[in-house]
Amino acid sequence: MTKKNIVSLFVAISFSFQIIAQQSATYASNLVDYQKALSLYNNQQYLAAQSLFSSVKKTAKEEVLQSDCAYYIANCAVRLNQQNADQLVEDFVKEYPTSTKRNTAFVDVADYYFENSKYAYARKWYDKVDENALGRKEKEKFYFNNGYSAFSVKQYKEAKKYLSKVESSQEYGSQAKYYIGFMAYEGDDYEQANAYFDQVSDQERYKEKLSYYQADLNFKLGNFEKAIVLAKERLDTSDETEVSELSKIIGESYFNLEKYAEAIPFLTEYKGKKGNREKTGKWNNTDYYQLGYAYYKQKDYEKAISEFNKIVGGSNSIAQNAYYHLGESYINLDKKQEALNAFRNASEMDFDLKIQEDAWLNYAKISYEIGNPYQPTPQVLAGYLNKYPNTSYKEEIETLLIDSYITSKNYKEALKLLEGKKSFENKVAYQKVAFYRGLELYNENDYLEAETLFDASLKEPRDPNYTARATFWKAEADYNLTNYDEALIGFKQFQQQAESSSAPENENIDYNLAYTYFKLKNYEQATKFFNQFISKKREDKVRLNDAYLRLGDAHFVSSQYESAINAYENAIKLNEIDSDYPAFQKAISIGYTGQSSKKIKSLEKFISDYPNSKLRDDAMYELGNSYVKANETDKALAIYNRLNNEYRMSSFVPKALLRQGLVYYNASENENALTKFKKVASDYAGSPEAVQAVATARLIYIDLGRVNEYASWVKTLDYVEVTDADLDNATYEAAEKQYLDNNTDKAIKQFNGYLNQFPNGLHALQSHFYVAQLYYKKDLLENAAPHYKYIVETSHSEYTEEALTRLSQFYLQKKSWNQAIPLLLRLEQEANFPQNVVFAQSNLMKAYYQLENYNDAFTYADKVLASSKIDNKIKSDAHVIIARSAIKTNDEAKAKTAYAQVEKVATGETAAEALYYNAYFKNKDGKHEASNQAVQKLAKDFSGYRYYSAKGLVLMAKNYYALNDAFQATYILESVIQNFPEFDDVVSEAKAELSKIKTEEAKTNSSIQPED
Helix, strand or coil: CHHHHHHHHHHHHHHHHHHHHHHHHHHHHHHHHHHHHHHHHHCHHHHHHHHHHHHHHHCCCCCHHHHHHHHHHHHHHHHHHCCCCHHHHHHHHCCCCCCCCHHHHHHHHHHHHHHHHHHHHHHHCCCCCCCHCCHHHHHHHHHHHHHHHHHCCCCCCHHHHHHHHHCCCCCHHHHHHHHHHHHHHHHHHHHHHHHHHHCCCHHHHHHHHHHHHHHHHHHHHHCHHHHHHHHHHHHHHCCCHHHHHHHHHHHHHHCCCCCCCHHHHHHCCCCCEEEEEEECCEEEEEHHHHHHHHHHHHHCHHHHHHHCCCCCCCCCHHHHHHHHHHHHHHHHCCCHHHHHHHHHHHHHHCCCCCHHHHHHHHHHHHHHHHHCCCCCCCHHHHHHHHCCCCCHHHHHHHHHHHHHHHCCCCCHHHHHHHCCCHHHHHHHHHHHHHHHHHHHHHCCCCCCHHHHHHHHHCCCCCCHHHHHHHHHHHHHHHHHHCCCHHHHHHHHHHCHHHHHHCHHHHHHHHHHHHHHHHHHHHHHHHHHHHHHHHHCCCCCHHHHHHHHHHHHHHHHHHCCCCHHHHHHHHHHHHHCCCHHHHHHHHHHHHHHCHHHHHHHHHHHHHHHCCCCCCCHHHHHHHHHHHHHHCCHHHHHHHHHCCCCCCCCCCCCHHHHHHHHHHHHHHHHCCCHHHHHHHHHHHHHCCHHHHHHHHHHEEEEEHCCCCCHHHHHHHCCCCCCCCHHHHHHHHHHHHHHHHHCCHHHHHHHHHHHHHHHHCCCCCHHHHHHHHHHHHHHCCHHHHHHHHHHHHHCCCCCCHHHHHHHHHHHHHHHHCCEEEEEEEHHHHHEEEEEEHHHHHHHHHHHHHHHHHHHCHHHHHHHHHHHHHHHCHHHHHHHHHHHHHHHHHHHHCCCHHHHHHHHHHHHHHHHHHHHHHHHHHHHHHHHHCCHHHHHHHHHHHHHHCCCCHHHHHHHHHHHHHHHHHHHCCHHHHHHHHHHHHHCCCCCCHHHHHHHHHHHHHHHHHEEEEEEEEEE
16 A cells, blocks of 8 residues: 555545544533423423424434424424424324324323313324223323313213223222213213212222212112212202202102102292303293192192193193193193193093093083183084993083073084984974074074074974974064065964963063064054053053054054054153154044144144154145145245255155145136246156146146146156056055065066066156065165165155165175265265164165274264163164274273273174273273273184184283293194184284294293294
């Protein structure tokens, strides 16, 4: 080797040692920094440690050092909760798959999360651990920590898997058994839970925790005595929440041991379950049931009810049981309406069939006693028998069923239920129900349909009393249909029946017979029966007054004027209603006795004494005629003029004008006579007075030799067809004969034939009237209306009043209020008969109400009530209009007063309406129990009127809720929604009220879901 080579080798060796020395120095420095970082890590200075580990990792060449640094950098990130911590751990495992710290990394991260109670994160990392790489001690810790983490996140299957592996561990065994026991408890495996808890019950650390669970476990295992002992031992050392739960365990245990008195104080101490965001606890339906039943068994029914009625909307066996015992509690306190709802609810559930049957039986019986607002009582009773045909109560319920057809007063529905039932008892019931339904229709003025029902009743003559009564009312219906011959036969048949003497109808039979004879123009028999009626001195002064008047009229038309005068004087003495009619008739009768001057004085006095009488124009006309007969023509002309001026719409005006013309004619004052006759002919075209005026004017023109002038004038009168006069008269007389002979169909045909042939004939007015009356008798108002319209639109005549009445009646039936009102206004002003004035006023009030013209409705209702000639039905209608108008105008004070009056006299649906408002105003006044009593009466007496039944039930629900009875309130509202879908307004109100109540009750009862 040369010197040069030796030098080169030395240089090379020196350089190598320099590099090695440098590397050694760097490694030594990294180890120092690594140890510093490790020290910082162990002192929990994670951020500083992480920074230093990062520096070491950057300069370290050794893979082991790099991997260890990566391990600690990731661990620091976990402990610093850095966002990329999990990724750093994953990266470490990926980059250094052979690192001895790979498994340790998973354990460390998992343990860190475990120690910080982040069990879901811990589970994630424990799942990555290779348990086979762990030592025995490490395995035990791993199994317990992983199991507890799974337990904490409620992954009980995984938890039990790992905790079961350390059951025998000295360090972890007790804890594992406790948590395994708790999971069994949570999973309702009470036997296993009890077994595990018993294994750790001797350890102090678990005694406090276990005392509650063991008490609850024994309760759930049916060891009630032991549960009570354990729970009572724990009471003194428990907080408020646990005391509540322990009290529930003790209370329920006593309950299950049927020691209800001991159960009550503990059940009442229970505070309920709290939700996540709730400050106070809630009971559920079972809680309320148990306390309610405990009170029930102690016969403390008030408190039992206060608990049972908080069970709202229940639909299980507990609810059915509760509702049944709620019903029994109500029965014991004699609260039958409340009991009806409770039993009905229990009967609609089939969880316990025996309770269902008993509940239905009670529901049916109470329905019979107090009425049923949901369905007809007969339907309830029949429903029970259909469902339980072999019941031991069959005979009792069948008896109630038959009677219920009558007592329910829901005759329309009762008839449907009775159709086709063949037993004798049902036929007896059918006879009564058909009779009462006929009476209802009669009171609604539906005489034809009423007669059909009376006939149906008479076809089942089971009870002689109802046979007699049906006979009477069938005759009444015939009378109102103007079938007087049939009516007379019916009244006589009634009289001949032995039971008639005890029937309420017998009191006025003489009056009815008298009137029927009167209508048949058999005045001899009419006077006989009016006298018989009068002789019995009835308390009914109005009817007695009317009997005197008709007796007077019968004597009058029979020319027995002294007797007539006597009868009219008796009517005047009664002074029961306006005495203008008998005073007028008395004056006329005096005239017929030949006392002309006395007649004149009586008529003059009448005109003076009765300034508002509808007969005053009659009196003026009669007085004028009397003056003419007494040859006091100036006075006659003066009184006729007064009549014409004061009563321009009176039917006597054309007669008075005609009389004036005749006075002038007889005095040879032909021009004055012609003036009067022409006025009659032009202003009252077609009337009998106009025809007579034309005929008399013709004589004057002939006498004056001015025939051409007469001919020219007659051409202006389209109702005079002089050349056809004989044919006109003959055609009319033929039709009139059929009318007088009661040949209705032939008369209609011939009158129509006359009007087609002579539309403006001499007798057109009479023909239109008679054919209209004939159509009316046949209940063909649609056919009659055009004829009545003709009469109304032509000049005023003796037929106008009747035509106005009938035509307005036609428009009223069609609800054509705007067409009816002008006619009724005319009738009010022009009518001579007081009853027609009342008819006009009473229907004007109704028409104005229908048109929402409430002020005019008020006005006419007041007019009707001011009249002394109205019956109870019209009086009731007037009060109803006032009441309804007041409701519409929000004047509830006025409505309250009016409905109180309606209730005194109303029948049928109007009575139901009045009774509803009775309840309504009591509810408004806070008189909730009194309001419910009114609704109960409504349900019992007027269940057939479903609209007011439904509205009454909503009121009842409001009352019950105000009385703190949530069950009754909600049950009733739900029943309304289910049973009355046809009444949208009522259902909407019920839904709104139900939503409000459920929202409120859900605040304290966890079993109730608040309405959306």
